[in-house]
Amino acid sequence: MAYSDGSEPFPTAIKLVIAGGFGVGKTTFVGSVSEIGPLSTEEILTSASIGADDLDGLGDKSTTTVAMDFGRITLEPRLVLYLFGAPGQERFWFMWDELSAGALGAVVMADTRRLEDSFSAVDYFERHDIGFVVAVNEFDGSYRYEPDEVRGALDLKPHIPVVLCDARQRRSATGVLVGLVQYLLSTIQSHP
Numbered sequence: 001m002a003y004s005d006g007s008e009p010f011p012t013a014i015k016l017v018i019a020g021g022f023g024v025g026k027t028t029f030v031g032s033v034s035e036i037g038p039l040s041t042e043e044i045l046t047s048a049s050i051g052a053d054d055l056d057g058l059g060d061k062s063t064t065t066v067a068m069d070f071g072r073i074t075l076e077p078r079l080v081l082y083l084f085g086a087p088g089q090e091r092f093w094f095m096w097d098e099l100s101a102g103a104l105g106a107v108v109m110a111d112t113r114r115l116e117d118s119f120s121a122v123d124y125f126e127r128h129d130i131g132f133v134v135a136v137n138e139f140d141g142s143y144r145y146e147p148d149e150v151r152g153a154l155d156l157k158p159h160i161p162v163v164l165c166d167a168r169q170r171r172s173a174t175g176v177l178v179g180l181v182q183y184l185l186s187t188i189q190s191h192p
Contacts, residue, residue, distance in 0.1 A: 011074070011077065011078045011079060011080045012078055012079050013080050013081075013082060014079070014080070014081050014082065014104050014105075014181070015082050015084065015102050015103045015104060016081055016082065016083055016103060016104065016106060016107065016177070016180065017083075017084050017085075017086055017099055017100050017103045017105075017106040017107070017130070018030055018069070018083055018085040018086065018107045018109065019085075019086040019088075019096065019106055019107070019108055019121040019124070019125070020088055020108050020109030020110060020111075020117065020118055020121050021088045021110075021111065021116075021117025021118055021120070021121070022088035022089045022117065023088065023111070024088060024110065024114075024117065024137055025109055025111070025137040025139075025167035025168075026069065026088065027069050027085055028167040028168055029085070029107070029109060029135075029137070029165075029167035029173050029176075030069040030070070030071040030085045031069070031071065032167060032168055032169060033071060033073050033083070033173040033174050033177065034071025034072055034073060034083065035071075035072060035074060036071065036072050038069055038070060038071040068084055068085055068086060068087065068099055069083070069084070069085030070082070070083065070084055070085070071083040071085075073177065075174075075177070075178065075181065079181075081177055081181070083177075084099045084103070086099050086100075086121075090120070093120070093124075096124060100124075100125075100128060100130060103130055104130075104131070104184055105130060105131045105132060105133075105180050105183075105184045106121075106125050106130050106131070106132040106133075106180075107132065107133055107134075107135050107176055107177070107180055108121040108132050108133070108134045109121075109135050109137055109167070110134050110135065110136045110137065110150065110154070111136075112136060112138075112142055112143060112144075112145050112150065113139065113142050113143075115150070115153055115154065118134070118154060119154070122154055122156065131180075131183060131184050132160065132180070133160065133161040133162070133163060133176065133179055133183055134150065134154065134156065134160065134161070134163070135163050135164075135165045135167075136150055136162065136163070136164050136165065137165060137166070137167045138164055138165065138166055144164075147162035147163065148162070150162050161179055161180075161183050163176055163179055
């Protein structure tokens with residue numbers, strides 16, 4: 001829809017945060033869905049992280065996000081999502097306030113092999129009244145749980161969506177984002 005002078009309106013831009021525990025797939029999620037080359041602050045894990053980063057159950061993970069990931073996806077010509085991936089380690093949580101400033105919503109990534117690592121992100125977004133969905137990243141070889149089982153384990157309120165995804169697959173990650181936007185719109189419409 002163009003203005004009367006023929007110019008096109010600016011698209012609606014929505015800021016979203018992608019958060020969760022260390023090694024849950026946030027960087028992979030942003031990278032798989034971004035239409036631009038994602039900005040990533042991945043650094044190689046060194047001996048300095050021994051004792052600080054719990055690598056149990058993370059296989060051959062050799063890098064970690066030290067600041068943020070950034071990506072962009074256009075869902076439709078007038079709707080652009082800006083994605084800010086938050087670092088998962090506790091020592092970097094101080095950055096979450098800055099990354100979340102102005103965010104309309106969030107995706108909390110969860111790994112059922114280390115589900116307890118999701119509690120901090122869930123608590124953060126509940127405390128800051130930022131709408132979120134939980135996206136269970138189904139890693140190869142991990143046990144598959146139903147969304148309601150994950151909801152119960154995380155003690156989530158019934159209205160918070162829990163979806164299954166494969167962060168490596170663009171279609172799957174995009175589906176999570178579409179679901180989040182739909183959830184946010186329904187929340188806004190039901191609480192004007």
